[in-house]
Amino acid sequence: MSKREFQTEVSQLLQLIIHSLYSHPEIFLRELISNSSDALDKLRHLTLVDEAYKSLPFDPRIDLELDEEKKTLTISDTGIGMSEEDLVSHLGTIARSGTKNFLSQLSGDARKDSNLIGQFGVGFYSAFMVADKVEVVSRKAGEDQAWRWISDGKTGFDIEPAERAVAGTTILLHFNEEGAQYANSWRLQEIVKKYSNHIAFPIFLTYDKSEWDAEKKESIKTRVTEQVNAASAMWRRSKSELKDEDYKELYKSLTGGGEDPLFWFHTRAEGSLEYTTLFYIPAKAPLDLYQADYQTGVKLYVKRVFIMDDSKELLPQYLRFVRGIIDSEDLPLNVSREILQQNKVLASIKTASVKKILSELKSISTSDPEKYQKFVAEYNRPLKEGLYSDYANRETLLELVRFKSTKAEGMTSLADAKSRMKPDQKSLYYITGGTEAILRTSPLLEIYKKKDIEVLILDDDIDEIVFSGIDKYDEIDLKAVNKSSAGDDLKDEAEPEKAETLKPLLEKLKSTLGDNVKDVRASTRLADSPSCIVSDEDEPSARMRQMMRAMGQ
Ligand code: ADP
Ligand code: MG
Numbered sequence: 386m387s388k389r390e391f392q393t394e395v396s397q398l399l400q401l402i403i404h405s406l407y408s409h410p411e412i413f414l415r416e417l418i419s420n421s422s423d424a425l426d427k428l429r430h431l432t433l434v435d436e437a438y439k440s441l442p443f444d445p446r447i448d449l450e451l452d453e454e455k456k457t458l459t460i461s462d463t464g465i466g467m468s469e470e471d472l473v474s475h476l477g478t479i480a481r482s483g484t485k486n487f488l489s490q491l492s493g494d495a496r497k498d499s500n501l502i503g504q505f506g507v508g509f510y511s512a513f514m515v516a517d518k519v520e521v522v523s524r525k526a527g528e529d530q531a532w533r534w535i536s537d538g539k540t541g542f543d544i545e546p547a548e549r550a551v552a553g554t555t556i557l558l559h560f561n562e563e564g565a566q567y568a569n570s571w572r573l574q575e576i577v578k579k580y581s582n583h584i585a586f587p588i589f590l591t592y593d594k595s596e597w598d599a600e601k602k603e604s605i606k607t608r609v610t611e612q613v614n615a616a617s618a619m620w621r622r623s624k625s626e627l628k629d630e631d632y633k634e635l636y637k638s639l640t641g642g643g644e645d646p647l648f649w650f651h652t653r654a655e656g657s658l659e660y661t662t663l664f665y666i667p668a669k670a671p672l673d674l675y676q677a678d679y680q681t682g683v684k685l686y687v688k689r690v691f692i693m694d695d696s697k698e699l700l701p702q703y704l705r706f707v708r709g710i711i712d713s714e715d716l717p718l719n720v721s722r723e724i725l726q727q728n729k730v731l732a733s734i735k736t737a738s739v740k741k742i743l744s745e746l747k748s749i750s751t752s753d754p755e756k757y758q759k760f761v762a763e764y765n766r767p768l769k770e771g772l773y774s775d776y777a778n779r780e781t782l783l784e785l786v787r788f789k790s791t792k793a794e795g796m797t798s799l800a801d802a803k804s805r806m807k808p809d810q811k812s813l814y815y816i817t818g819g820t821e822a823i824l825r826t827s828p829l830l831e832i833y834k835k836k837d838i839e840v841l842i843l844d845d846d847i848d849e850i851v852f853s854g855i856d857k858y859d860e861i862d863l864k865a866v867n868k869s870s871a872g873d874d875l876k877d878e879a880e881p882e883k884a885e886t887l888k889p890l891l892e893k894l895k896s897t898l899g900d901n902v903k904d905v906r907a908s909t910r911l912a913d914s915p916s917c918i919v920s921d922e923d924e925p926s927a928r929m930r931q932m933m934r935a936m937g938q
Contacts, residue, residue, distance in 0.1 A: 410515050418577070449461075451593075453569065458557075459558070460555070465525065465553075472523060579691065583617060585618050664742055683707060686712040700739065705767065747781060784798065806839075828916075
């Protein structure tokens with residue numbers, strides 16, 4: 386047996402892991418399973434492309450074996466395996482220079498900051514969070530000799546020849562006090578399902594299952610081996626292989642509900658960035674849609690390994706109703722929340738995903754208007770939030786939102802309203818600032834009715850804020866009928882004389898109302914009612930001022 390010392394950085398890293406990461410020690414299993422999955426991927430690749438490996442048997446699987454009494458767990462795979470040299474260099478040094486530099490800069494209190502640790506792969510060494518002794522037996526594919534690597538995670542490791550029937554790696558963990566909680570089959574199944582359910586290879590757990598023996602009237606233990614993960618990573622298969630039922634099934638397993646989604650968009654990007662996205666639109670809007678502490682519904686995976694499902698960074702807030710998966714090949718497994726916020730890879734995936742979702746919605750709006758109406762009934766309002774917050778996609782969003790109108794049944798699009806414009810109509814008009822009933826009977830609409838001009842009824846509470854920032858749709862001015870300039874469009878010729886006759890009345894009203902109004906003017910916008918209140922062009926209306934305050938602006 387030969388004794389080796391860890392590279393200084395490894396000792397530092399181990400200290401950091403053991404003393405900083407205790408909040409989530411369960412991730413040790415995710416890391417070890419993902420290493421096994423990588424090793425299986427590597428061997429599969431070689432058996433496909435390399436003559437020397439083509440004849441080797443490849444029976445990919447990952448086995449977990451639990452001994453509850455001894456408090457040990459083995460994680461075995463039939464992957465590429467490691468030679469003696471590999472064991473020394475992969476499990477005794479830190480190859481990545483970035484990590485080395487990072488560690489050398491860490492000092493004192495900074496080391497205790499567990500956020501920092503997410504900046505480099507914890508990987509294999511995370512085993513030492515839960516084990517006081519780790520044994521690795523590995524045989525490299527194509528070699529006959531296997532090797533055993535043993536360490537207590539303190540100063541170094543021992544290495545010696547060993548036996549292994551086939552190529553692959555077995556990691557034996559002797560759980561420490563902290564790790565004892567994982568010597569439990571339920572707990573292990575739960576962790577595997579949580580993080581590794583969609584690893585492409587089957588993961589089996591062998592353990593002593595307690596079952597009730599009806600004849601003997603006692604619980605007996607049987608050693609069983611059961612597959613724990615779904616092993617599908619269904620989203621990684623090509624669209625042509627998948628049936629609607631597959632998509633619906635995954636949706637139900639993601640959301641834990643029984644309802645079918647309204648629709649889904651499955652995209653695979655290859656090129657400078659490699660990722661897969663599968664987004665679902667739920668048939669009914671999530672109940673917490675309008676709560677500040679809403680739950681996000683998009684899960685982030687890295688190479689089929691589950692990373693997190695509660696990051697508000699994955700999609701913009703206005704698309705918070707979307708459910709589904711982002712699976713990236715380019716992010717590190719241990720990407721932290723803090724890193725996600727400024728990560729360029731994720732930013733590109735996010736931008737492309739938003740574009741994709743919006744363009745798919747747009748094509749549904751023309752190809753299946755009936756289904757699109759169902760979508761609008763649930764999600765028109767969040768899309769309007771997007772008009773306010775997502776400047777880059779405003780054009781598309783304007784085509785996606787729908788409006789009530791004085792001229793159309795149900796909901797109408799701006800495109801349709803535009804197509805109904807009168808030959809001499811200068812702008813598209815809308816009214817905001819109240820309930821549908823109040824708006825529909827507003828005196829402000831009289832002149833439009835008289836002239837047979839359509840007015841869109843914007844009765845959502847955010848409409849005023851959102852649309853006051855949008856002056857055009859497809860080259861046409863959008864105007865609020867309660868703003869002074871909308872009236873200018875409708876001016877008729879007789880006005881100057883009329884204003885002259887009304888002058889004394891206007892003066893009188895102005896002095897009576899005093900500071901309560903900015904001005905009193907003669908108007909052509911009314912047909913039957915004697916007067917109405919409008920806002921100056923550049924001034925936020927009273928209601929809007931209220932809303933802005935509520936939104937903290
Ligand atoms: P990473 O996976 O990010 O490279 P790890 O600390 O998890 O970092 O693993 C270090 C290296 O050890 C891996 O890159 C791999 O070469 C090797 N290794 C770890 N586990 C296995 C395994 N089960 N089979 C083969 N090689 C492995
Ligand atoms: Mg790893």
